Structure formats: structure tokens, C-alpha cells
Amino acid sequence: MTISRRTFVKAGMAAGTAFAIPSIVRAQTSPADARTVRMAKEDLRIYDPVASTANITQEHGLAIYDTLFALDSKFTPQPQMIEKWEVSDDKKTYTFELRDGLGWHDGSPVTAADCVASIRRWGQVDAGGQLLLGRAKDISKKDDKTFTIGLKEPLGLLIDILGSASGQFLFVMREQDANRPATEQVTANIGSGPFKFNEALTRPGNIVTYDRNEKYVPRKEVPSAYAGGKIAKVDRVIWNNIADQQTAFSALQAGEVDFYSMIPADLYPAVEVDPDLELQALNKSGNVAFVRMNCLQKPFNNMKARQAIVYLIDQEAMLRAMYGDPKYIRTATSMFGNDTPASNDENTAWFKKGGNPEKAKQLFKEAGYAGEKVVILQPTDWASVSNGCQVLASALRNIGVNAELAPSDWGGLATRRSSKGPVESGGWSIFISDWPDFAMGDPISNVLLAANGDKAWYGWPKNDEYEALRATWANVPTSEERKALARKMQKIWWDFAGYALIGQIIGPIAHRKTLTGLLDTPGGYLPLWNMEKASA
Numbered sequence: 001m002t003i004s005r006r007t008f009v010k011a012g013m014a015a016g017t018a019f020a021i022p023s024i025v026r027a028q029t030s031p032a033d034a035r036t037v038r039m040a041k042e043d044l045r046i047y048d049p050v051a052s053t054a055n056i057t058q059e060h061g062l063a064i065y066d067t068l069f070a071l072d073s074k075f076t077p078q079p080q081m082i083e084k085w086e087v088s089d090d091k092k093t094y095t096f097e098l099r100d101g102l103g104w105h106d107g108s109p110v111t112a113a114d115c116v117a118s119i120r121r122w123g124q125v126d127a128g129g130q131l132l133l134g135r136a137k138d139i140s141k142k143d144d145k146t147f148t149i150g151l152k153e154p155l156g157l158l159i160d161i162l163g164s165a166s167g168q169f170l171f172v173m174r175e176q177d178a179n180r181p182a183t184e185q186v187t188a189n190i191g192s193g194p195f196k197f198n199e200a201l202t203r204p205g206n207i208v209t210y211d212r213n214e215k216y217v218p219r220k221e222v223p224s225a226y227a228g229g230k231i232a233k234v235d236r237v238i239w240n241n242i243a244d245q246q247t248a249f250s251a252l253q254a255g256e257v258d259f260y261s262m263i264p265a266d267l268y269p270a271v272e273v274d275p276d277l278e279l280q281a282l283n284k285s286g287n288v289a290f291v292r293m294n295c296l297q298k299p300f301n302n303m304k305a306r307q308a309i310v311y312l313i314d315q316e317a318m319l320r321a322m323y324g325d326p327k328y329i330r331t332a333t334s335m336f337g338n339d340t341p342a343s344n345d346e347n348t349a350w351f352k353k354g355g356n357p358e359k360a361k362q363l364f365k366e367a368g369y370a371g372e373k374v375v376i377l378q379p380t381d382w383a384s385v386s387n388g389c390q391v392l393a394s395a396l397r398n399i400g401v402n403a404e405l406a407p408s409d410w411g412g413l414a415t416r417r418s419s420k421g422p423v424e425s426g427g428w429s430i431f432i433s434d435w436p437d438f439a440m441g442d443p444i445s446n447v448l449l450a451a452n453g454d455k456a457w458y459g460w461p462k463n464d465e466y467e468a469l470r471a472t473w474a475n476v477p478t479s480e481e482r483k484a485l486a487r488k489m490q491k492i493w494w495d496f497a498g499y500a501l502i503g504q505i506i507g508p509i510a511h512r513k514t515l516t517g518l519l520d521t522p523g524g525y526l527p528l529w530n531m532e533k534a535s536a
Contacts, residue, residue, distance in 0.1 A: 034533055034534070034535045035235040035236065035533065036234065036235060036236040036237070036238065036533075037234050037236070037237045037258050037259065037515065037528075037531060037533055038237075038238045038240060038257040038258050038259070039237065039238070039240065039257060039258065039259040039260070039261065040240055040242045040252065040257045040259065040260040040261070040262075041056060041208075041240065041241065041261055042056050042261075042262060042381055042382065042410040042411060043056075043205060043241040043243070043381070043409050043410065043411035043412075044057065044239065044241075044411065045412070045414060045415055046411075046415065047060055047185070047187070048185040048186045048187075049061035049168060049169060049171050050121055050125055050168065050182055050186070051125075051185045051186075052414055053167070053168055053447065053457065054410070054414045055524075055525060056411075057414075058169055058525050059525050060197075060208070061169055061171045061191075062169065062193070062226070062525060062526075062527050063193060063194075063195040063527075063528045064105070064189060064190075064191035064193045064195055064196065064197050064210070065169075065171035065172060065191035065192065066080060066081050066102070066172055066191065066192050066193045066230075067080045067081065067169055067171060067172065068080060068081050068096070068115065068163070069159060069163030069170075069227075070163055070165075070225070070227040071163055071165045071225055071226050071227060071522055072224040072225050072228065073225040073520060073521075073522075075438060077159050077162065077227075078163070078221070078224075078227040078228070079099075080163075080219065080226075080227060081098055081102055081110070081115075081192075082096050082097065082098065082099065083097050083098060083099035083100070085097065085159075090154075091151075092137075092151045092152070092153070093150050093151070094148065094149045094158060095142070095146065095147075095148050096112075096115070096146065096147055096148070096149075097145055097146050098110065098111075098115070098145045098146070100217070101217030102192055103192060103215060104174055104190055104191070105191060105192065105196045105197075105213060106174075106190050108174075109144075110172065111145070112141040112142065112143065112144060112145060112146055112147035113141045113144075113147075113175045114172055114174055114175045114178065116139050116140060116141050116147050116175075117173070117175045117178035117179050118170065118172045118173050118178040119139055119149075119162075119170065120133070120139060121178045121179075121180070121181075121182050122170050122182075124182040125168065125182050125447075126167045126168045126170070126445065126447060127167050127443075127445055127446060127447040127449070127450045128157075128160075128161035128164050128167060128442075128444045128445030129161070129167075129168075130452075130455060131155075131161065131444055131471075131474060132149075132155070132158065132161055132162075135151050135152055135153060135155050136149060136150065136151060136152070137150040137151060137152045138150040156474065157444060157474045160444075160445075161444065161445055164442065164445035165226060165436075165439065165522055165525070166436070166438075166439035166444075166445040166446040166523075167439075167445045167446050167447045168447070171191070172192065173186060174188070177190070192216075193213065193216065193230070194212070194216045194218065194230040194232045194528070194529045195210040195211065195212060195213055195232060195237065195528055195529075196211050196213045197210060198211050198236075201238075205241060205411075206240070206241055207238055207239060207240055207241065208238070208239040208241075209236065209237070209239075210236065210238075211236050212232040212235050212236070213232065216230070218230050218231050218529075223519060223529065223530045224519075225519060225520065225521045225522055226521060226522075226525075226527060229529075230529040231529055231530060232528070232529050233517065233529070233531060233532045234528075234531055234533055237531075240257060241409075241411075243380070243381040244381075245263070245264050245267070245383050248262075249263065249270070249510075252277065252510060253270075253277065255276075258511060258514065258515045259509065259510070259511040259512070259515060260510045260511070261509050261526065262381065262382050262383065263383075263508075263510045264383030264384065265322070265323045265324035265325060265383070265384060265507070266324055267510075268324070268325060268508070271510045276512055276514075277510055277511070277512060277513065278510070278511055278512075279508040279509070280508055280510075280511065280518060281506055281507070281508045281509075282508075282509060282518060282519070282520055282521055282524050282526065283436060283506070283520070283521065283522065283523055283524030284520060285339060285436065285437045285506075285522065286330075286338075286436075286505055286506035286507075287434035287435060287436055287437060287504070287505055287506075287507070287523075287524065288332055288338070288434060288436075288437050288440055288501070288504050289318075289319075289385075289388070289432065289433070289434040289501075289502035289503055289504070290432070290433065290434065290435065290448075290499045290500060290501055290502055291313065291392065291432055291501075291502060292430065292431055292432075292433065292457075292458060292459040292499050293429065293430055293459055293497070293500070294429050294430070294459055294460070295459055295461045295462065296420050296460055297420075297421075297422050297423065297429065298372045298422075299367055299372050299374065299429075300429060300430075302367040302368065303367075303495070303496050303497060304363045304364070304366045304367035305363065305364055305369060306497035306498075306500070307495075307497045308359075308360040308361075308363035308367070309360070309430075309497070309500040310350050310497050310500040310501070311350050311352075311356045311357075311359040311360045311363065312355055312356070312357055312360035312395055312396070312399070313355050313392070313395075313500055313501070314353075314354050314355035314395070315331040315332070315351075315355070315501065315502055316353065316354075316503075317354070317355075317391065318388050318391050318392070318502050318503070319331070319502065321387045321388060321390075321391045322384040322385065322387050322388040322391075322505070323505050323507060328505055328506050328508075329503060329504065329505050330503055330505075331351070331504075332501050332502075332503045333345065333348040333351045333501065334348070334440075334490065335449065335489075335493045335494070335499075335501075336440050336441050336443075336486055336490065337437040337438070337440030337441060337504070338437060338504045339437055339438075340437065340438065340440055340441025340442075341441055341479060341482070342440075342441040342482065342483065342486035343440075343441070343486075344483065344486055344487050344490055346486075346488075346490045346491045347490055347491040347493075347495070348494065350494065355395070357395065357398065357399050360399055361400065364399065364400075364401060369401070371402050372402065373402050373423055374396060374401055374403045374429040374430060375404050375406050375423040375427070375428050375429045375430070376389050376392060376393050376403060376404070376405050376406065376428075376431070376432075377408070377417060377428050377430070377431040378405045378406060378407045378413075379408065379409060379410040379412075379413045380407045380408065380409060381410055382410050384505075384507070385434075386407075388432050388502065389405060389432055390405065392430070392432070406428065413431060416428055417431055417458045418458065420460070431458075432502070435448050436522060436523035436524065437504055438522050438523070439522075439523060443489065444470075444473050444474055449470070449498070450467070450470070451463040451466050451467055451470075451493075451496070451498050459498075459499070461496065461497075461498040461499075463496045463498075465492055466489060466492040466493060466496065466498075469485060469488055469492070470489060472485065473485060509524075509526075514533055514534045514535070515531060515533050516532050516533075516534065517530045517531045517532045518530075518531060
């Protein structure tokens, strides 16, 4: 981010500088098209929300699928596809009944068998789901509208796990799709949600199109975050993959798109002075930015090399480079985020204003670092993270680490980070991302906080002592005992360095003022329901 670029933006826009708007956007823009919303979004490469935690993939899931339970704005799970449920006296059997009016986009009815298969598939990859499957004695269909979850022992957090937005949403798929192994991506894109995937008007790598599901029966409650009535108030939503940030912003100013989700921080001032545009923070609790290291490959298969990254990071410098305006950023030292009940200061002596490059250099030496290439995945269409990658690469080079940037769009990064192989075979060493701050207090459902090796999230950290403590989280009866447990977990976490912290950000999105009804949501995943578009 540079002053010259910001000056260029302001001056260029004022002078009406012409930028190349993608032809597909121009071709589909019509002055009378008030019931179509166009969004500048990152490339949707992975459509299966079980196969990827990427925001864009989870948002695709929110559009076309529905969930059994969903979080409201107070982080409380509410029934969504469920009409009613009951728990046995011994707290080991839960019985769920589906509400009326649920149907798949292909015209067939949603059944309990679909729910059972979906829980089993999702549970293989989601951290909370893994706990559920480990505690489950039986998950089975009772009749077409009723299914049960039988447990080996009580699990008081069961409903919280089913409705969690901390990891991967439990989207209900057709039984025939959910019966696929979790390692095999679902390709049908047929859900029961408020929008239907329009395959005919989707061009992979360019545009993704959704149409209102006219047969969807919403709940009667008012919408609140991911819960309540999911009423589609527009007929069509089009996601345009515009990789160049300046081009995307120009399209927003020109009315070619209505919404821009990954707007660079140095363009915020241009939004603020434009009478037709608005910045809006949809995720009031913000996100925590972090560096994830590949624990399977050199040099980060050595704990000391991972610790080196924790010490190396100058949080304030990286946050300024990534997000600019100080009003959007805060440093962070707790693995549980800044503002959750589990946040604490245990084992945080590593934090130092300006970072500690000398300590980092020493730790790399102790790790036996021998000049191995460190490949940093750099998403060029996510400006803040792209800038952070450049700062991190420079800091590593300054202490003698052979750091190399691997630029691609976010879709390419999301695909490559699943590789467990060495960098010479298309693997990776580091990537930067962020996670909702509220979810950092949920080590059961937030897969980022798992350290169970091959079952963990990308990076695959493993620490059995930590995992033994994490497994007891669901059984701890009081908040004070849970806080004490969080301190024990954090002490171990910063020793084996499951990730390194960059800090907390509350970053807004940009949209035209004609687009209203955008819901505030924990984590900032964008629901397509409730949006309205006024004529310009």
C-alpha cells in the first residue's frame, strides 16, 4: 500500500479515468435489471463445502444448501431445518423432526436419510463433527422426517456443534451426494436452500450465477445472522471474478457491480468520499489474521522453526501493511482471540513490539535450518494478505531464510494448500489467512485450533498432550473451569506453535448504497437472502 497509489485512485476517479471492465460484466448489465445483484468476488474453485473451509466455498454453501441449526446474531444456535427435537432422560439420545416444506432443487423431498448421511460426511472433516462421531453410538433414520443421534456418553454441546459457524457449516446434502467419501468432492450443486445454482450461466474462473428458489419455504422468524427466515428478495445473484483490485473497484464505482468483498484498505478513502458507495463491517467482532506453517515438511516439521515465526512477526508493521488505518487493527497474543471468554495471557512472553528477529534467527539455527526453500503462498487478488506475504518474506530473508513467494489468485491458493508434498512437488511452506475472532474461543468446532495431525486443518500440526486437553473441553461444567483449561491449552500451543499470530482486524466490505439488507453475521460469511436492490 502506497501513498502514490491512493493519490492515483482519488485523482483518477475524479478525472473519470477509464479502466478495463470485464466484458462479461458489461454484457450482463441492464439499467432495468434491479432484481439482479452483481458482486466482485474471489474465484470459486471448490464448490463442495466439506472439501474446503474457504470463505467463498462456505458462502456458496449458504446460498444453495440449508442447515439443521444456525447461529443467530447473539451466537445462539436456532432450529433451521428442524421443527422440533427432544432429549432422552439419560441425555444420550437426541430425536429430531424436520419441518414441513423442505425440498431439493431437483423437486424431490428432503428426508431424514439425507440428514444422517450429511452429518456423517461433514463429521469426517469438521473438528466438532469429529468429536460428535467419536461420541456417537448411532446416527440413524427413524422415518422420512425423523432421525436420531445416539451417544455413548452425554454431549451437552451437541446442538452447538450442529449449528456452529466456527468451522465448516453442517450443510445438508442429498443422500446420494453425502454418501460420497469426504475426500471426493460433490459436483451436483443441488441443495434445498433459498437460491439455486445456475449451471448454464456459470463460467468457471469468470462468473458464478444463483437464481432465487421460488419453491423455498422460509421460516417465519425474522432473519438474524444465519438463522430465521431466509427470504430471497432478488431474483439473481452473479459473482464476478475480477482479479485486479483496481478494475473491481472501478466496476463498483461505475455501477457495473453492486458489492466488493475484498476491497484493499488503501481504497477505503475513495469509498468514503463517493456519495454512491458505503463501507460496512458485516462482522462486528472482526477476524484474527495468522500465519500457518506446514508441519509436515522442512523446515517447519521442526517445532523450533515454527516458534521462530511466532517471534519474528512484527504485528503492528504487518497489520499496517495489510490493513492500513489503525482504527481497524489490534495486536493479539492469545490463541483464543482477543474478545472471547477463553482469551488469556498464558505463555505470551514471545510478544515484543517490533518482533524479535534475533530470537527468530537463533531458533532457525537450533532447528537445523540448512537453507531449504520456504514457499509462501501469496493470493494476489486478496490485497491485504498479499501485502502481508511480502512483508513476511522480507523479514525471513533479513534473517537468512531462503523465502520465495508463490503468487496466484485465492482459488489457486485454496487448491494448492491441500498438498502435503514437498515444495519441489507443488507443496508449500506458509500461507496467511484469517478466522473469525468469535470462533477462536471454540476449540471444539474450530478446526484451526485442532492439533491432531492428518485430521487437522491445512498445516497438519500434531501434539497429543494438547489434544488430550482439547478433548475434555466439551465435558468442563463451568466457565471458570473452562478458562483454566484454556490457559493450560495455550501454554502448550505456543510451545509447539500451531500457527503464528498477526493480529485482529475488523475489515469492512464496500457496496453501492442501492444495495440494502446485508446481514451482520458472525465470521462475516455473506448470506444472499434478505438483500434488496433499489433502482439507481
